[in-house]
Amino acid sequence: MPxxxxxxxxxxxxxxxxxxxxxxxxxxxxxxLMPLTRGVGPGGDLFLELPTDSPVVxxxxxxxxxxxxAVLEITDVAPVSVPHRxxxxxxxxxxxxxxxxxxGPGRTTLRLETGEAYIDDLWGAEDVEPDAFRDAAPDxxxxxxxxxxxxxxAAHGEQLDALYGLxxxxxxxxxxxxxxxxxxxxxxxxxxxCEDRDRCFDARFEFPGPVRDVGELRHAMHTLFEGxxx
Numbered sequence: 001m002p003x004x005x006x007x008x009x010x011x012x013x014x015x016x017x018x019x020x021x022x023x024x025x026x027x028x029x030x031x032x033l034m035p036l037t038r039g040v041g042p043g044g045d046l047f048l049e050l051p052t053d054s055p056v057v058x059x060x061x062x063x064x065x066x067x068x069x070a071v072l073e074i075t076d077v078a079p080v081s082v083p084h085r086x087x088x089x090x091x092x093x094x095x096x097x098x099x100x101x102x103x104g105p106g107r108t109t110l111r112l113e114t115g116e117a118y119i120d121d122l123w124g125a126e127d128v129e130p131d132a133f134r135d136a137a138p139d140x141x142x143x144x145x146x147x148x149x150x151x152x153x154a155a156h157g158e159q160l161d162a163l164y165g166l167x168x169x170x171x172x173x174x175x176x177x178x179x180x181x182x183x184x185x186x187x188x189x190x191x192x193x194c195e196d197r198d199r200c201f202d203a204r205f206e207f208p209g210p211v212r213d214v215g216e217l218r219h220a221m222h223t224l225f226e227g228x229x230x
Contacts, residue, residue: 002185004126005136008119010185011074011090012040013138015146018074020048020110022096025055032056036107038072044134046072046092046112049103057108060098070096070112076121079146080153082180082192083200088121092133122183122190122202139185144214152181152221162228163191167203184217186210189224 002010012018019033032055035048050057060068071093078085094115102109117128141148152160160179177193177200184190188207194200207220 001123001187002139003132003136004119004123005117005128005132006139007088007121007123008090008092008117008128008133009040009136010138010142011076011088011119011121012038012046012072012092014074014076014142016074016076018072020050020056020096020112021071021073022056022059023069025059035072041111042134044114044130045094046114047099047102048072048110048112049107050110052103052106052108054108056096057098057110060096060110061108063097068096070094072112078182079149080180080182082182083194083198084192087183088119090117090119090121092117140212141184141186141214141217145184148184148214148217149181152184156225159225159228160191162225163203163205164193166205166228186212186217189221 018035018038020035021033025033032051035050037049039047041047056070071091074090076087076089078087092112092114094113097111097113099109099111114130114133116130117133119126119128160181163179164177177195180192180194182190182192182202187210188205190202190204192200192202205224208223211217211220
């Protein structure tokens with residue numbers, strides 16, 4: 001399974017929505033606190049682009065001695081329609097400073113020196129040490145996951161339904177649960193099975209080994225569906 005640091009790094013480098021929370025700027029509109037781009041430097045610090053007229057940029061520009069604390073909050077929402085769509089949240093907190101000369105017109109890059117991180121997702125809730133976050137790599141499927149899950153949901157409903165047969169003996173449901181692809185990473189596929197909105201459970205199907213790219217993923221999914229059909 002992916003470590004907490006890997007999962008946090010994946011969310012930071014995904015397209016999930018994020019907001020930069022700074023004490024004293026609670027009244028600012030959410031659109032003024034959402035980074036336009038975000039990335040992670042080799043030292044584990046976050047580099048966030050925001051509009052130059054954002055109150056966060058003004059606060060960081062006028063801060064002295066790296067004393068401006070901030071938290072990047074990331075919310076991960078399933079890219080397919082499923083009950084309880086929020087898959088998790090991650091928080092990276094630290095100290096915010098402006099980095100001149102790194103952005104284009106109308107944008108300013110801010111550096112968030114990582115002090116601590118925390119993730120609460122489908123795997124559970126865990127603290128993440130800065131060194132672990134720095135050394136972790138995002139999941140290789142992060143840039144493709146949303147499209148892949150949407151494709152599975154739209155085009156492979158029959159194969160997904162067949163996965164129910166791999167779960168072994170279970171209490172007979174009142175009706176056959178709908179099987180919806182919920183999350184995908186290099187280690188496996190997670191689905192959500194729902195009889196109705198209030199009666200759902202998740203199941204995880206591990207690949208024989210971690211995949212490195214979409215090509216290897218296709219082979220792993222074919223093997224999984226073949227096993228469910230037999």
